[in-house]
Each structure stands twice: as structure tokens, then as C-alpha cells.
Amino acid sequence: xxxxxxxxxxxxxxxxxxxxxxxxxxxxxxxxxxxxxxxxxxxxxxxxxxxxxxxxxxxxxxxxxxxxxxxxxxxxxxxxxxxxxxxxxxxxxxxxxxxxxxxxxxxxxxxxxxxxxxxxxxxxxxxxxxxxxxxxxxxxxxxxxxxxxxxxxxxxxxxxxxxxxxxxxxxxxxxxxxxxxxxxxxxxxxxxxxxxxxxxxxxxxxxxxxxxxxxxxxxxxxxxxxxxxxxxxxxxxxxxxxxxxxxxxxxxxxxxxxxxxxxxxxx
Amino acid sequence: xxxxxxxxxxxxxxxxxxxxxxxxxxxxxxxxxxxxxxxxxxxxxxxxxxxxxxxxxxxxxxxxxxxxxxxxxxxxxxxxxxxxxxxxxxxxxxxxxxxxxxxxxxxxxxxxxxxxxxxxxxxxxxxxxxxxxxxxxxxxxxxxxxxxxxxxxxxxxxxxxxxxxxxxxxxxxxxxxxxxxxxxxxxxxxxxxxxxxxxxxxxxxxxxxxxxxxxxxxxxxxxxxxxxxxxxxxxxxxxxxxxxxxxxxxxxxxxxxxxxxxxxxxxxxxxxxxxxxxxxxxxxxxxxxxxxxxxxxxxxxxxxxxxxxxxxxxxxxxxxxxxxxxxxxxxxxxxxxxxxxxxxxxxxxxxxxxxxxxxxxxxxxxxxxxxxxxxxxxxxxxxxxxxxxxxxxxxxxxxxxxxxxxxxxxxxxxxxxxxxxxxxxxxxxxxxxxxxxxxxxxxxxxxxxxxxxxxxxxxxxxxxx
Numbered sequence: 001x002x003x004x005x006x007x008x009x010x011x012x013x014x015x016x017x018x019x020x021x022x023x024x025x026x027x028x029x030x031x032x033x034x035x036x037x038x039x040x041x042x043x044x045x046x047x048x049x050x051x052x053x054x055x056x057x058x059x060x061x062x063x064x065x066x067x068x069x070x071x072x073x074x075x076x077x078x079x080x081x082x083x084x085x086x087x088x089x090x091x092x093x094x095x096x097x098x099x100x101x102x103x104x105x106x107x108x109x110x111x112x113x114x115x116x117x118x119x120x121x122x123x124x125x126x127x128x129x130x131x132x133x134x135x136x137x138x139x140x141x142x143x144x145x146x147x148x149x150x151x152x153x154x155x156x157x158x159x160x161x162x163x164x165x166x167x168x169x170x171x172x173x174x175x176x177x178x179x180x181x182x183x184x185x186x187x188x189x190x191x192x193x194x195x196x197x198x199x200x201x202x203x204x205x206x207x208x209x210x211x212x213x214x215x216x217x218x219x220x221x222x223x224x225x226x227x228x229x230x231x232x233x234x235x236x237x238x239x240x241x242x243x244x245x246x247x248x249x250x251x252x253x254x255x256x257x258x259x260x261x262x263x264x265x266x267x
Numbered sequence: 268x269x270x271x272x273x274x275x276x277x278x279x280x281x282x283x284x285x286x287x288x289x290x291x292x293x294x295x296x297x298x299x300x301x302x303x304x305x306x307x308x309x310x311x312x313x314x315x316x317x318x319x320x321x322x323x324x325x326x327x328x329x330x331x332x333x334x335x336x337x338x339x340x341x342x343x344x345x346x347x348x349x350x351x352x353x354x355x356x357x358x359x360x361x362x363x364x365x366x367x368x369x370x371x372x373x374x375x376x377x378x379x380x381x382x383x384x385x386x387x388x389x390x391x392x393x394x395x396x397x398x399x400x401x402x403x404x405x406x407x408x409x410x411x412x413x414x415x416x417x418x419x420x421x422x423x424x425x426x427x428x429x430x431x432x433x434x435x436x437x438x439x440x441x442x443x444x445x446x447x448x449x450x451x452x453x454x455x456x457x458x459x460x461x462x463x464x465x466x467x468x469x470x471x472x473x474x475x476x477x478x479x480x481x482x483x484x485x486x487x488x489x490x491x492x493x494x495x496x497x498x499x500x501x502x503x504x505x506x507x508x509x510x511x512x513x514x515x516x517x518x519x520x521x522x523x524x525x526x527x528x529x530x531x532x533x534x535x536x537x538x539x540x541x542x543x544x545x546x547x548x549x550x551x552x553x554x555x556x557x558x559x560x561x562x563x564x565x566x567x568x569x570x571x572x573x574x575x576x577x578x579x580x581x582x583x584x585x586x587x588x589x590x591x592x593x594x595x596x597x598x599x600x601x602x603x604x605x606x607x608x609x610x611x612x613x614x615x616x617x618x619x620x621x622x623x624x625x626x627x628x629x630x631x632x633x634x635x636x637x638x639x640x641x642x643x644x645x646x647x648x649x650x651x652x653x654x655x656x657x658x659x660x661x662x663x664x665x666x667x668x669x670x671x672x673x674x675x676x677x678x679x680x681x682x683x684x685x686x687x688x689x690x691x692x693x694x695x696x697x698x699x700x701x702x703x704x705x706x707x708x709x710x711x712x713x714x715x716x717x718x719x720x721x722x723x724x725x726x727x728x729x730x731x732x
Contacts, residue, residue: 001598001599001600001602002602003602153599155679155682156595156596156599156679158269159596159675159678159679159682160599160600160653160654160675161269161271162269162271162272162678163271163272163273163654163671163674163675163678164271164273164654164671165271165278165280166654170656171653174652174653174656175602175653176602224318227282227283227284227318228283228284230282230283231282231283231284231285231286231289232288232289233288233289233291233292236268236289236292236293237292241268241281241282241283241293242268242280242281242282245282245316246282246283246316246318248315248316248317248318251318252318255318255319259319
């Protein structure tokens with residue numbers, strides 16, 4: 001069904017980060033918001049994405065923000081970087097989805113919701129770290145990878161799933177020895193993202209605990225946030241609820257705190 | 268979201284957060300209809316991977332599952348939760364619990380037809396005295412040994428010797444039960460039907476005769492009716508069983524009743540049923556625990572004297588679909604190519620029967636027949652690796668996974684045939700520990716035998732009617 005060769009070919013085909021994006025990210029990293037916005041302006045697709053995403057209700061801006069320099073200034077360095085990474089990832093998403101019932105619009109919605117709620121979490125945890133801030137952008141890569149690798153196997157997967165409760169990550173691991181998060185790590189390397197981002201994403205799978213206490217802690221929040229979002233009707237309808245196995249034990253100690261931060265209604 | 272059917276229990280596995288909105292999206296009308304077709308007597312929602320739920324979320328699930336119960340009489344409920352979740356559910360619904368709660372799937376399985384009469388030692392405790400009694404009665408009815416703790420202290424004390432018990436039941440609740448349909452299960456390669464109450468003409472409506480006939484064709488030779496809860500039967504029901512026994516005799520199959528004592532039906536009825544070849548036993552275990560008796564009754568050594576029908580044109584035309592389904596499934600589950608070596612229309616011929624296992628699955632509808640697969644042990648293990656997830660030599664686990672594997676092939680056949688506008692249903696898969704068992708069922712049957720190789724090792728596919 002899925003072979004290691006197929007995974008290698010997939011990774012091979014992932015394009016490196018476009019020059020404009022690399023330059024934008026580099027300038028953002030240096031705190032040069034205005035210069036970064038000027039570079040970003042030259043990429044019309046990036047410009048359109050940024051305007052579209054930050055004006056979603058979950059970002060909570062009262063008035064429409066249209067100017068890129070204004071967007072970067074409002075978001076600040078770390079969140080701007082995170083949003084540019086979101087855009088990079090959206091470049092990998094397919095035009096048409098087969099396995100998941102997604103559209104470009106609701107994939108962007110997922111990215112926006114993850115980012116906005118993740119920022120609430122980071123604020124609550126008092127974490128100011130550009131790498132930690134950016135890593136949430138890589139998480140939906142796991143969904144794009146499943147779509148790319150399994151799209152020709154939809155019926156077969158449905159057959160297997162009617163016999164056994166098994167998720168895509170487990171199927172992939174058992175067939176190839178590699179899981180979704182290993183592939184996410186490969187994407188991160190290709191895009192020259194920091195090792196720390198890769199480590200956090202690997203740990204957020206919930207099955208590969210890190211020896212680093214801080215990475216472990218933030219990974220738990222990411223894991224729980226992902227499943228909070230995948231429990232929203234729009235993403236359940238997209239068949240995303242069980243694409244990955246939720247590790248309840250991994251997140252149990254932060255669960256109550258999470259409910260307060262995200263303000264989950266108990267009714 | 269679709270339920271996963273395992274050992275006759277259908278389980279939904281939601282993950283994450285369950286509120287009114289998410290629950291409504293998780294279970295669509297199509298999902299409910301698909302569940303109704305599963306012919307199961309227990310439909311559950313596992314809360315194992317649910318970290319948060321509220322009353323609206325559970326109510327939505329209950330509302331949808333109640334639809335399944337109305338049409339199938341299956342028991343419905345939730346399972347796999349901790350004490351905190353149990354208390355929340357009890358608190359949400361208070362005295363209005365119309366569904367069951369099982370702390371684990373193991374507890375739930377004690378109340379499923381597939382696990383009846385396994386004499387499991389179950390330590391039971393509930394704060395609610397009437398629930399303790401209900402559980403004790405139900406466990407007895409299902410052929411287990413309940414040990415009831417009358418107080419929390421007694422329960423905690425007994426729990427210290429956890430190894431003494433097969434299952435520890437706490438934080439569980441038996442909801443209302445509307446069982447009445449006839450559900451089939453497989454044990455020791457015998458098909459077991461559960462019947463209860465007063466049996467009348469409605470038995471012919473509740474009994475799936477197509478399924479039964481195709482189980483015969485798929486090689487099942489022993490059919491047991493569990494009749495512990497039967498009160499009486501009228502002449503219509505008696506005629507139904509007599510006819511069933513006569514039809515079974517043509518396949519050298521046996522029909523037995525267990526738990527139907529002579530005082531429940533008239534002497535005349537009893538004799539008529541005996542004359543038609545039906546056998547009576549007091550307990551199911553009398554049969555299942557006695558391998559010699561099982562073999563004599565046909566569970567493993569049946570012969571096939573009837574229905575050696577030739578393949579017809581419709582079947583031959585569809586042969587590529589059958590082969591494709593098998594080859595594709597093996598490729599899908601193992602990433603290894605299965606290659607067709609040779610094909611011939613003849614009677615089944617297995618060279619070197621040692622160290623091989625087999626499985627068969629029947630199909631019926633627009634066309635009917637049976638697919639048989641014979642694997643060397645090591646190949647079967649490899650083919651099932653994705654389902655097992657680890658290396659094992661546990662024969663029971665391998666046979667179980669082989670059943671699932673053949674079920675997937677059956678599903679694939681069904682879907683490929685549907686692409687050609689041919690509608691079929693599939694039976695439960697039957698597995699054979701030894702090829703000799705298979706040969707007693709399929710020997711001398713005409714059909715297409717296709718020898719295939721998988722990673723260089725040979726295995727056989729056989730399509731017959």
C-alpha cells in the first residue's frame with residue numbers, strides 16, 4: 001500500500017522554501033518588520049493569504065486589516081513568522097482532497113484556529129520563543145502527508161478501518177517503519193526550520209516523549225490542542241477526528257488547565 | 268464515523284472532545300443505517316479516547332443509538348471509562364438511564380452473544396442494590412459466574428486478589444434490554460444462534476435464512492440454537508426447525524438445541540424434532556468443551572456431499588474481480604506483490620498440507636459461492652502483520668487476524684462486484700487450523716483453483732459454489 005520508496009519520493013518532491021519566503025522569515029527573525037513586509041508584498045499569493053487569514057474571526061480584529069506592514073506590526077515578530085510558515089505549509093496542500101473532506105478554505109480555518117488558540121496557550125504559559133511559536137504551523141503537515149500518501153487507497157483504508165480501529169499513523173509505521181511525524185521532521189529540515197521545532201513536533205505525537213522537560217510540556221499542549229480542534233464539527237465532517245491516535249494519558253495532567261485557557265463550555 | 272465490528276460487538280471510537288455539536292456530526296444517518304446492517308447484539312461507544320464530554324454530547328449519541336436498538340434490538344451503551352467519567356454520566360442522567368454502561372470492553376463482552384457460556388469469573392460491585400441483582404442475573408443468563416460484593420469494603424477486599432477473577436465489574440450499569448432478534452456468532456467453527464421467549468411463526472421472519480444457507484455453503488456444519496430462555500414453541504416454529512434440519516441433512520450438517528428442557532415443549536414436538544435429526548443438549552459447554560463431540564457433530568470434520576455445483580458463466584466472468592480483490596488486499600496489507608502462477612478449473616488440490624492454515628468466506632446475492640484461501644503458516648503471519656502489529660507465534664491471535672484479513676478480502680470482493688452492478692453479501696469468515704479440516708468441506712468441489720505466490724512462497728485461492 002505505502003512503501004518507504006513512496007515516502008522518499010514524496011519527501012524528494014517537496015520544494016524548498018521559496019526565496020521570497022526565506023527572505024521574509026530571515027528579516028522577521030532579525031526583527032525587521034517593515035523590511036519583511038516590503039519583501040512579502042512582492043509575493044501576491046502570500047499577501048492574499050496573510051490578509052485572508054488574519055481577518056478570520058478567531059483572530060479577533062475589529063476592523064479589516066489589509067496592509068502587510070500593518071499585519072506584521074499587529075502580530076509582532078513571532079506570530080508573523082508563524083503565519084508565514086502557515087502559508088508555506090498551505091503551499092503543500094492539495095487542490096482537491098480525497099481522503100479528507102477538506103477545502104482550501106477549511107484547511108486555512110484549521111491553521112487559523114490552531115494558531116490563535118496556540119497563542120492563547122503560549123501567553124498563558126508565558127512562553128516567548130520564536131521556534132516554539134512557529135512549530136504549530138508544521139502540525140497540519142501530518143494531514144497533508146496522509147492525503148498525499150493514502151489518496152489512492154481510500155476504499156482500502158475504509159475496509160481496514162471497518163475491521164479494526166486503527167489510525168493512519170499506525171498503518172504507516174507498521175508498513176514502512178516511518179510515521180507522520182518523521183515525515184514532518186523531514187519537511188522541517190528541507191525548509192531549514194530549527195531542530196527544536198522538529199523535536200517539539202515529534203514529541204507532540206504523544207508516543208515519543210522527549211527527555212527535555214520543557215519540550216515535553218509544550219508538546220502535551222499541542223497534542224491536546226490538536227484533538228480539541230479535530231473535535232470541532234467542521235473537522236469531524238472532514239474525517240479528521242480519528243486520522244491520528246489521541247494519547248489521553250499523555251495530556252491528562254494539563255487537561256483541567258487547558259479547559260480554563262481555551263474556555264471549553266461544560267454544558 | 269463507522270462502528271468497528273469485532274467479535275460481534277460494534278464499537279464507535281470517537282476521540283477528543285464530545286459535545287452536542289461534535290456528537291451530532293460524528294454520527295450521521297448513514298452511519299446508523301450501516302450499524303443496523305451489522306447484525307450485532309451490542310452497540311457501544313468507547314470513551315477511552317474521549318477526554319471531555321458533556322450531557323448534550325452523550326444525549327446525542329444515545330438518541331442515535333436508540334434508533335439502532337429500535338430496529339435491531341441490540342443492547343446499546345458506553346464503555347471504556349474511568350470512575351470520574353462514570354460518575355459524570357450517572358450525574359447527567361440520574362434515574363433516566365436507558366442505556367448500559369460497561370467500565371471496560373471486557374466487561375461488555377460478557378453480555379455479548381459471542382462470549383456466552385465462557386464461565387468467566389466476574390467480581391461485581393455496584394452501589395445500587397437492584398443493579399447488583401440485575402447484573403448477577405444477566406451474567407448467569409450469559410453463562411458466567413458472578414461473584415457479587417455486597418459492600419464497597421467487601422469489594423475492595425476481594426479486589427486485592429484480582430488474579431482470581433477474569434473480569435472485575437464496577438462502575439457499570441445495565442440499561443433496559445429489548446433483545447428479540449436472532450444473532451449469529453461463531454465459536455469453535457460452529458454457528459450459534461440465540462433464541463428466546465415464545466417461538467411462533469415469527470421465527471421465520473427473525474431468522475436470516477439466506478445467511479444460514481450461505482454459512483452451509485461456506486463450510487459450516489454445526490448449528491447450535493441456544494434456547495435457555497425459550498418458554499415454549501408452537502407448531503409453526505416446530506415445522507420451521509424440522510425443515511431447517513432436513514435442509515441441513517443434505518449437507519451432512521447438524522442442528523442442535525441447548526438448554527431446551529423437555530418440560531418446555533410437548534413430548535410430541537420433542538420427538539418430531541428428534542426425528543428430523545435435531546439433537547438436544549443441556550449445556551452449550553457440553554458441546555464446545557468436548558473436541559471429540561464437536562468433531563462428531565461436524566464442527567471440524569464435516570463432509571460435503573451436497574451442492575457440488577459447477578461454476579457458472581456469471582462466476583467465471585467475475586473471476587478477475589475475485590483474484591484482484593485477493594491480490595490487492597495482500598499488496599495493501601503487506602506491500603508485497605502477490606502473483607498469479609496458474610489457474611485451472613478442477614477440484615481443490617492442496618499439495619503438502621502440513622504447516623498450512625486456511626480460511627473461507629461465503630458470499631450470496633446476485634451470485635453465490637465461496638472463496639477459500641490456503642496459506643503456509645509463515646505467510647499467514649506475514650499477511651496479518653499490519654493487523655496484529657507485532658511479531659507473534661500465538662496461533663489463536665494469528666487465526667483471529669486471518670479471519671479479519673479474509674473479511675477485508677470479502678469486503679473488497681463485495682465492492683469490486685458492486686462496480687460491475689453485482690450485489691452480494693458476505694458471511695462470517697471461517698478459519699481452519701489444519702488444511703485437512705478444509706478438505707473435508709471442500710474436497711471434490713469443482714471450482715477455479717488459482718495458485719499464487721507471495722514473496723516467493725506459494726498459496727492457493729479457490730473459488731467454488
